[in-house]
Amino acid sequence: MNVAKLLRKLRYEKKLGSSQVELLLDLQERRIFSVHRELRFFLYIGILMIITGAGLTVKKYFINLGDAAIISALTLCFAAAFIYCFVQGRPYEKAEVASPNIAFDYILFFGCAFYSMDVAYIETQYHLLGDLWENYLLVSVALFFFLAYRFDNRLVLSLALSTLAAWFGFTLSAHRFYFENYYRLYAIAYALIVLCCGILLYRSAVKKHFLDIYLNFAAHFLCIALVSGVAEYKILSLYFPALLLACAALAFYSVKVRKFLYMLYAVIYGYIGISIVIVDQIHRQTFLLFTYFIVTSMLVIGLIFKLSRMFKED
Amino acid sequence: MTLNLYSPQQEENIYIRKRAKAWRRSGLITEEQLSAINGHADPQLRQTNLFFRILFFVFTLLGTGAVVGLFVWLLDFKDTSFIAAMLILFGAAFYMAADYLAGKYLLYRHGVEEALVIVAMVLFCAGCSILLSENHLTLTHIRIVVPALLAITACWIYLRFGLLYAAAISIVALSFIPFQFNLSPAAERIMLFSVLCVIFVFSLLADKPDLEDFRKNRYAKIKACLLAAMYLTVNLEILGFSGLLMRDTHVVHLNAQLFPPSIYWSSYVLTFLIPAASIYWGIKSRKRLIINVGLVMACVTLATNKSYLGWTRYAWDPAILGMILVGLSLLITRWLNSGADQRRFGFTAREILKPEEGGITPADMAAALTPGVIETQQPPAHPEEKYFGGGASGGGGAEGKY
Numbered sequence: 001m002n003v004a005k006l007l008r009k010l011r012y013e014k015k016l017g018s019s020q021v022e023l024l025l026d027l028q029e030r031r032i033f034s035v036h037r038e039l040r041f042f043l044y045i046g047i048l049m050i051i052t053g054a055g056l057t058v059k060k061y062f063i064n065l066g067d068a069a070i071i072s073a074l075t076l077c078f079a080a081a082f083i084y085c086f087v088q089g090r091p092y093e094k095a096e097v098a099s100p101n102i103a104f105d106y107i108l109f110f111g112c113a114f115y116s117m118d119v120a121y122i123e124t125q126y127h128l129l130g131d132l133w134e135n136y137l138l139v140s141v142a143l144f145f146f147l148a149y150r151f152d153n154r155l156v157l158s159l160a161l162s163t164l165a166a167w168f169g170f171t172l173s174a175h176r177f178y179f180e181n182y183y184r185l186y187a188i189a190y191a192l193i194v195l196c197c198g199i200l201l202y203r204s205a206v207k208k209h210f211l212d213i214y215l216n217f218a219a220h221f222l223c224i225a226l227v228s229g230v231a232e233y234k235i236l237s238l239y240f241p242a243l244l245l246a247c248a249a250l251a252f253y254s255v256k257v258r259k260f261l262y263m264l265y266a267v268i269y270g271y272i273g274i275s276i277v278i279v280d281q282i283h284r285q286t287f288l289l290f291t292y293f294i295v296t297s298m299l300v301i302g303l304i305f306k307l308s309r310m311f312k313e314d
Numbered sequence: 315m316t317l318n319l320y321s322p323q324q325e326e327n328i329y330i331r332k333r334a335k336a337w338r339r340s341g342l343i344t345e346e347q348l349s350a351i352n353g354h355a356d357p358q359l360r361q362t363n364l365f366f367r368i369l370f371f372v373f374t375l376l377g378t379g380a381v382v383g384l385f386v387w388l389l390d391f392k393d394t395s396f397i398a399a400m401l402i403l404f405g406a407a408f409y410m411a412a413d414y415l416a417g418k419y420l421l422y423r424h425g426v427e428e429a430l431v432i433v434a435m436v437l438f439c440a441g442c443s444i445l446l447s448e449n450h451l452t453l454t455h456i457r458i459v460v461p462a463l464l465a466i467t468a469c470w471i472y473l474r475f476g477l478l479y480a481a482a483i484s485i486v487a488l489s490f491i492p493f494q495f496n497l498s499p500a501a502e503r504i505m506l507f508s509v510l511c512v513i514f515v516f517s518l519l520a521d522k523p524d525l526e527d528f529r530k531n532r533y534a535k536i537k538a539c540l541l542a543a544m545y546l547t548v549n550l551e552i553l554g555f556s557g558l559l560m561r562d563t564h565v566v567h568l569n570a571q572l573f574p575p576s577i578y579w580s581s582y583v584l585t586f587l588i589p590a591a592s593i594y595w596g597i598k599s600r601k602r603l604i605i606n607v608g609l610v611m612a613c614v615t616l617a618t619n620k621s622y623l624g625w626t627r628y629a630w631d632p633a634i635l636g637m638i639l640v641g642l643s644l645l646i647t648r649w650l651n652s653g654a655d656q657r658r659f660g661f662t663a664r665e666i667l668k669p670e671e672g673g674i675t676p677a678d679m680a681a682a683l684t685p686g687v688i689e690t691q692q693p694p695a696h697p698e699e700k701y702f703g704g705g706a707s708g709g710g711g712a713e714g715k716y
Contacts, residue, residue: 024343047636
C-alpha cells in the first residue's frame with residue numbers, strides 16, 4: 001500500500017475528510033508544489049553574498065572610494081533596511097509573529113550586517129573611542145537584541161549572541177582560539193549570562209521559541225570551556241564536577257522536553273571529559289586504554305538503547 | 315529476488331509515516347488521524363531519532379576501532395599478510411554482526427548496524443590492499459583495484475541495507491579509477507564523465523512510474539548526486555579555484571587553461587547545459603532535489619563564468635551574484651503569489667509543509683558567523699595614519715587587543 005491508496009482507504013473509512021484527502025493527494029502527487037524553502041534559501045544565500053561582496057569591496061578599494069563614500073553608502077543601506085522593517089513590520093507581540101513577507105527577515109539581517117560593517121569601518125579608520133572601542137560591540141548587541149525581539153528574527157538573535165561573544169573576546173581571528181585560563185572563565189561567564197537571559201525571557205513568556213538558540217550558544221560555550229579546563233587540570237579542579245553537572249543538566253532537560261539534540265551534546269561532551277580524566281589515570285597502559293574504550297562505548301550504546309526504547313522515538 | 319534486508323512494504327510504511335509526521339507538523343491532519351495512518355503503516359522495524367542514531371554510530375565506531383586495535387596490539391603481528399588476513403576477517407565478522415542485528419532485532423537506520431557495516435567495508439578494503447601490495451602488484455594496479463573494490467562493497471551495502479550514503483561512497487570510489495590509468499587529463503575527465511553518464515542512464519531506466527514511493531524518492535536522491543558529480547567533472551574552473559588558493563598553477567587539473575581548447579569550451583557549454591537540463595527536468599517531473607541541485611549548479615556556473623572567459627574578477631562580484639539571486643527569488647515569489655490561489659501551474663511560494671524543528675538551524679549558525687567574517691574583512695587603518703595610531707576593528711562594531 002502506498003500513500004495515495006492509504007489516503008483513499010482512510011477517506012472511505014471516514015477517518016479523513018474529503019477535502020483533506022484531496023489536499024494531501026495534491027501534495028503527494030505534486031499537483032501542488034511549494035518552493036517556499038528554495039526561495040528562502042536563495043534569498044539568504046543572496047544576502048550573504050551581498051554582505052561578503054560589500055565587505056571585500058570596502059577592504060580592497062577603501063583608499064580609492066574614500067571614507068565619505070563608504071560610510072555614507074553603508075549608512076544608507078542599513079538605514080533603508082531598518083526603515084523598511086519598521087514600516088512593513090507587524091506590531092510587537094510576546095508570542096511568535098510570522099514575517100509579513102518572505103524577504104522581511106533577510107532584509108533586517110542585511111541591515112544589521114551593514115550596520116556592523118559601517119561601525120567597524122568607522123572605528124578602524126577613526127578610533128573614536130580609543131581604548132573603549134569594545135563599547136561599540138555592546139551598543140551593537142543591544143541594538144540587535146532589540147531588533148531580534150521587535151521583529152521576531154532568529155538570525156538577528158544569533159548575530160546578537162555572537163556579537164556578545166565578540167565583546168567577551170571570542171572572534172574568528174586565529175589568536176583568539178587559545179584557551180587561556182581567563183578566556184575559559186570568560187566563556188563560562190558568557191554561557192551563564194546567555195543561559196540566564198534565555199531562561200528569564202522564556203519564563204516571562206517573551207518569544208519562548210527563542211530559547212533553543214540561547215541554549216545552543218550557552219551549551220557549547222560552557223561545555224567547551226569546561227572540557228578545556230578538564231584537559232588542563234584533569235580531575236584536580238572544579239572543572240570536572242562542573243562538566244558532569246552541566247552534562248547531567250543537559251541530559252535531564254533533553255529527556256524532559258524530548259529534544260534529543262541536547263542528549264547528543266551531553267553524551268559527547270561528558271564522554272570527552274570523563275575520557276580525558278580516565279586516560280590520564282591509566283597513562284601508557286595500552287591494554288587498559290583499549291579496554292576502556294571498548295567497555296565505555298558498549299555502556300553508552302546500552303544506555304542510549306534503553307533511552308531510545310523508553311521514548312520509542314521514530 | 316531482492317537483496318535488501320527490508321521488504322518494500324516495510325520501507326514504504328516508513329515513508330508513509332514520515333509523510334504523515336510532516337502533515338501533522340504542518341497542521342494538515344489531527345493527532346488522531348496521525349495515529350490512524352500510523353496504525354495502517356506499521357513497518358515492524360526498530361527506528362530511532364537522528365541524534366540517538368548519531369550517538370549509536372559514533373560509539374559503535376569507537377568500540378569496533380578499539381576492538382581491532384586491542385587485537386592487533388595483543389597479538390603483536392610482524393607478518394603483514396597475517397595482519398591483512400586479520401583485517402579481512404574482522405571486516406567479515408563486523409559485516410555478519412550488522413546483518414544479524416538488522417535481521418534479528420529489526421534495526422533500521424539505527425546507527426549501530428550502519429557503523430558496523432561501514433567499519434567492515436573499510437577493514438575489508440584495507441586488508442585487501444595490504445594483501446595486494448604483498449603479492450607484488452604494482453602501485454598503479456593497487457590504485458585501480460582498491461577503489462573498484464570499495465565501489466563494489468559500498469554498492470553491495472546499498473543494495474543490502476539501502477543506505478544512500480553507501481551509494482554515494484560507491485560513486486566517489488568509482489570516480490577515482492579513471493585518474494589511475496596515466497591518461498591525459500582531458501581523457502581522464504571524459505572517461506569519468508562517460509562512466510557517470512552510464513550510471514545515470516541506468517538509474518533513469520530503473521526509475522519506472524509504477525515503483526513504490528520510497529524507491530522513487532531514493533532514486534531521485536541518487537540521480538541528484540550523479541548530476542552533481544557530472545557537473546563537478548565537467549566544470550574545469552572549480553578545481554581552478556583550489557589551484558589559486560594553493561598557488562599551484564602547474565597541475566593541469568588545478569589550472570583549466572592548460573586543457574586543450576576543444577575540451578575547455580565544451581566544458582564551458584556543458585556547465586550551462588547540465589544545470590539548465592536539471593532545472594527543466596526537475597520542474598517538469600516535479601522532483602525537488604533535482605531542481606535544487608540544478609539551481610545550485612546554476613549558481614556555481616555564474617560564479618565560474620568569468621574565470622572561463624578570462625575576465626577580470628572584482629571584489630564586488632559576489633555582491634552582484636547575490637543581487638541577482640535576491641532579485642530572481644523576489645520576482646519568482648511575486649509572480650507565484652499573483653496567480654489564482656497564490657499558485658501558478660501548481661507551484662506556490664506559500665509554506666505548506668513545515669520543516670522539522672532541530673533546535674538551531676544552519677541559517678542561524680551562518681548568521682552567528684557573520685560578525686567574524688565582517689571582522690576579517692576590515693581594511694587596515696589608512697596608510698598615512700592620518701587620524702590616530704594602530705588598532706583594528708571588527709565584528710558587530712569593533713575588535714582589538716583583548
